[in-house]
Amino acid sequence: MPTEKEISKIIELWDLGKSYGEIANQVNGKRSTVQGWIESLIKRGRIVPRTNGIHTQTKNANNARIEYCLEKRIALIDRGMKKLDDMLDSIDKPSGMRDWYVALGVAIDKRRLEQPNGTVKSGLAEIREKLKAEREDLNNVGDVSG
Numbered sequence: 001m002p003t004e005k006e007i008s009k010i011i012e013l014w015d016l017g018k019s020y021g022e023i024a025n026q027v028n029g030k031r032s033t034v035q036g037w038i039e040s041l042i043k044r045g046r047i048v049p050r051t052n053g054i055h056t057q058t059k060n061a062n063n064a065r066i067e068y069c070l071e072k073r074i075a076l077i078d079r080g081m082k083k084l085d086d087m088l089d090s091i092d093k094p095s096g097m098r099d100w101y102v103a104l105g106v107a108i109d110k111r112r113l114e115q116p117n118g119t120v121k122s123g124l125a126e127i128r129e130k131l132k133a134e135r136e137d138l139n140n141v142g143d144v145s146g
Contacts (some may be wrong), residue, residue, distance in 0.1 A: 007037075007046070
């Protein structure tokens with residue numbers, strides 16, 4: 001672990017937005033060692049982690065690429081699921097059915113990963129909504145006064 005003087009210098013440079021390499025040069029240490037010290041100081045609460053890291057532009061570009069392709073990926077998965085639906089009637093062997101179920105399961109999982117909070121509702125969610133509506137209807141019947 002660095003000395004208290006080195007820690008003060010590291011904190012100062014970190015707060016100025018310096019990179020691990022720049023901080024390592026200032027405290028005459030290896031970049032990887034300084035990175036380890038900083039991670040340790042973050043865990044101890046002596047340094048505030050950066051929300052917009054050193055590679056912010058790269059991360060932003062990557063996130064933009066992911067978002068840009070999201071609609072295309074979802075459309076492709078949906079096309080695959082449609083194809084699986086079309087294939088179901090032509091399957092006549094147990095091994096074909098097993099392969100079909102595996103492919104369907106993978107497609108469903110991929111779809112959920114691409115749009116975890118999307119508009120696609122599970123059957124369970126629909127059942128819960130119907131039960132809630134039924135309960136409200138029953139409660140309203142009891143409220144009628146004559």
